[in-house]
Amino acid sequence: MSTLDLPAPYPWPEGKTSAFCFTMDVDAHSPWMWNNRHEVPQLLSHLEQRNFGPRVGIRRIAAILKDLGVKGSFYVPGAVAEAHPWMLPALIEAGHEVGLHGYFHELVAQVSDEEFSRVLDSSLEIFRRQTGETPKGFRSPAWEMTPHMLAEVKRHGFYDSSLMGLDTPHTVDGVVEVPVNWGTDDAIFFKFLGGGDPAPRSPAEILGMWSEEFEASHRFGSLFMLTVHDWISGRGARPVMLESLLEKVLAKGDVWVATVAEVAAHHAAHAMERDQITSHIPETLLEHPAWTRT
């Protein structure tokens, strides 16, 4: 791109102007396990708050999706599948997609390349054992990525949904990327674990914000990637707010409501030549000639 002209609109399926994905990162207790991996505290409050997700939250949201006929993509850490062996089969039975999300919700910056590859294999193994199927996609815990992780995702033939360099599908290092968006993630507005966290925002306020985001994604022909968490958005008035948002999306006939795997497959079949990005991490500015010039 060498001008300020807008690129050609993204080629969504015939008759569709923009797209919408409903996704849930089913973190449950797994980030707690990762944060306390060296020494487990004898404390219950955060664990119980998170266990609400698999017990109640995911079911309340799944019931709303069923009523509205919406299929979502659920990214489940291996440890959550292990603790709740009913979850992956039940999601597939309901017609949803299940995808990988680490094993212990391990954070990229805190694992070596070798450790990442090892736990990716472990989470793939538990998915295959519990579902008899190989998942199609990967979403990184906390949405951080490295060139090594992209290479591993490519080696397995998965799509990725962790980065936000564009707001339409594209490729990064040859991997189909179905981009996320922090602005349409529930955690930044609602996550509250006590002491010192800012108070959660009102669902009505966030419904207003996300409705504006939805109208903008429709106008610009982009992808609205909604990301919620079982233990956060499954509680209180938030599932009702999600239902209102979904009703707005469904009321527009020309929005493609699809799973992330469906969007990735569409991109691979119809738009692979478009927006091929090569990952690049710049050298430190201390090596830059404007800095080193004497």
Ligand SMILES: [Zn+2]
């Ligand atoms: Zn997560």
